[in-house]
Amino acid sequence: MNKHWWQEAVVYQVYPRSFQDTNDDGIGDLQGIIQHLDYIKNLGATVIWLNPIYRSPNDDNGYDIADYQAIMPEFGTMADFKQLLDAVHAHGMKLMMDLVVNHTSDEHRWFVEAKQSKTSPYHDYYIWRDAPAGQTPTNWRSEFGGSAWQYVPEVGQYYLHIFSKKQPDLNWQNPAVRQDIFSMMDWWCEQGIDGFRMDVINLISKPDTFVDDPTLADEAHGSSLAMVANGPHVHDYLKAMHQQVLSQHDLITVGETPAASTEDAINYTGFDRDELQMVFQFEHMGLDDDPVMGKWTDKKVPLLALKQTLSKWQTALNGRAWNSLYWNNHDQARAVSRFGNDAPEYRVLSAKMLANCLHNMQGTPYIYQGEELGMTNVAFDQISDYRDLDTLNAYHELVDLQHTVDDKTWIIHLGIWDMKSHLAGL
Template sequence: MEKKWWHDKVAYQIYPKSFCDTNGDGIGDLRGIINKLDYLKELGIDILWLSPIYASPFVDEGYDISDYYKIAPEFGTMEDFDELLEETKKRGMYLIMDLVVNHCSDKHEWFQKALAEPDGKYADYFYFVKGKNGNPPSNYRSYFGGSAWEPIPGTDKYYLHMFAKEQPDLNWENPTVKQKIYDMVNWWLNKGVAGFRIDAIINIKKDTAFPSFPPDGNDGLAAVSKMIDEVSGVGELLEELKEHTFAKQDAFTVAEVFNMKEDELREFVGESGHFSTMFDFSAECVAGNRTWLDTSPVDFHALRNAVFASQLKCQDICFLANIIENHDEPRGASRFLPDYAQNEAGVKMLATVNLLLRGIPFLYQGQEIGMRNCPMGSIEDYDDIGTKNQYTAALADGVSAEDALNACFHKSRDNARTPMQWCSSVNSGFTSGKPWLKVNPNYTEINVAEQTGRADSVLNYYRRLIALHKSDRWKEVFTEGRFAPAYQDQPSVFAYYRKVGDTCVLVAANFGVDSVTLPLIAPAEELLLKNMEAVKSIGTNLLLPSCSSAVIAF
């Protein structure tokens, strides 16, 4: 596989609204990110991905964009952005933006003009479709619940919104729309951004006949994703996007893709694929493919099998982007670790097996200190539109408020969006004002300041782990090395080899309650990293206590 500039990099997602507030309005800002660049550099980060900072009404926290060329005033100014870009480059870092082009905000100028003239040219920027017998054109349920069709006042038409009704879908069959999107993407690339994380991109291809499907719920609706699963031709749109934008400047692109067909992997992210890489959601799918109310622990064997299968499938085709958590998922420490492992040792163990997989590691803000899900007192404490809709639907189905709120604690996207925990002072040092979202009450114990000064902290372990991944001696094996599962007969062990040439490294972790002794393939040449002192390499045996991990070179 041809080596790319980004193959050996480590990336970090910033959720700007919750990262660092410098003006006391309770909302994080670009100035706050600038102030923390040295912290991120010391952590070992190369690529920063910013969740949307464009002008927006924030119905879906910035994923409803009203102007692609403006910075939301809540975050600062374009001058602030230019300074941020300059400062990242000074530190040898790269900045990528969030690209949201399946839909825009209903406050966008295009949509406002479309509403004003439902039969005019701007209506064709979206999907304005006649209803059937006084009903919507089809029975699609949006990703956020309820009909994916919204009536257009004064007409017999509806517009399509696969997400919230305030997020009308853009019509990618319209050449003018596509060109305007290309122009915008190139404008940001010419500004100096290194690339994009690309949101919900698989959804841009629609079956414009908009067929209905058999209902899959009590509401008589069918998931809109069914239409996406059935339609073909998205690859042509994606290749056009690449050719007109990304390919011109060797941009790094990481796609959010859930509905890709089985045989499309090489087309999407192979050497000549539409994108540089895409997120590996195999673990998220194991955890997420359950009902909202199912809060049982994630099955370890299903998790291990899914990750191993993904690694093996992809290693001759592409580099994936590996994640534990992001802005759309609960905290990994609360999600993937059993109760007895939800401690510092367990968090380090989870980090070890994830960060050394084949692919480019993506950290999410707060992951490096082991931030957890946040208990909320009531549904009013939540901000996320999806969480509120799920809670309301649960109550309508007869679920108690207590059980519905418990599900929110385990599943809500807001678990990842609570403010970054910088120190033990008021509001965790995130803001001097009132934070836009509740700060996790555990901030007095889990915060950057406390962990910076403690050698055995989660933060300092992440620093050592990233340094190992990027070190001159071991970078090649952790970047280019092949992946091979190990010790699959051990029911509580998550282990694999990374191999390149004569170099072989074992990454092993014990997710179980009891200690495990693993027979090694040879005496260890060097114990590169361990998450607790009790881990021992003795002769050709490796002793792994509960919740421990080790990285061994042979």
């Protein structure tokens, strides 16, 4: 394999909302990141990955994008972004943007027009199916709970949303969708950014035929995400993306790929594939899942299973593709609390142990803000203190509807799962 700069990079993930507030509105901003570039560089980071900073109604903390080419006002302006980009480059670092193109916000102008009429040119930008009102096209469940279908009376159809109902899935089979997305990506590259982290990128190709999810037959909970993962045309779409955009710039790319195996990862990132450079896989993230509670559990990760899983990915990709390395991020619990021991006498030791393990494997390490400090999870006293959509939906299903756990137990579990750590503060 040829050697590339991104194989020697260290990526530091910044969740802008919680990183640094410079105007006392309680929300982090781009100027706050600029103020701490010396700190990030001194850690040894060479790339900064920003969670979404685009204009959004924030139903899902910015992963519901209303305008791909505008900055969220509470974070700043496009002038602030250009100042940040220039400052990052002046520090000898690179900037990677979050790319969310499996879905948009339902407040994006494409969807606003799409739901007005079946004859709108934007109607086919999304995935619609006919079914009588009250009878969804399939039994699919959203990743955030409830049906993955939402009825729109104006057109008498349901649209698909694998995540929130305010996040309608884009129809990548439509060439106009692909072209608009590629043009938007190219626009950001022309601004001078250095890469993309691609949100749930292996979900963009939906099945040619929609059928019921057989795994939900006897379950009151669960997600149908696997029904759309690694779809039939995903590699065609990514090869086109690479040809039209990625290959035209010197970029770092990593795709979030739930339900991906090592063979899937090689197909996405193999050195001869001309698609992506790395993927975020989730096999080690699922080792402590509970059959009933899912990830909302205080189970400990079995050490042997963890070692076997990490070794499996190191061995399978060696010489064929490149690993991404991570313990936590904005969607996962704090590493020290989850994989180590966050008791005062063990916190620092755990953090150092996890760091040594991560940085001594082959791959590009991704460090979540605060991980370098050995940050632990936070637990508030009541559910109303939380703002993360995934947390709130899981609470509604497991406590309010299914009564799987009581409120007190749930709050204990929230201490296990930090989720969107802007609520913890830095």
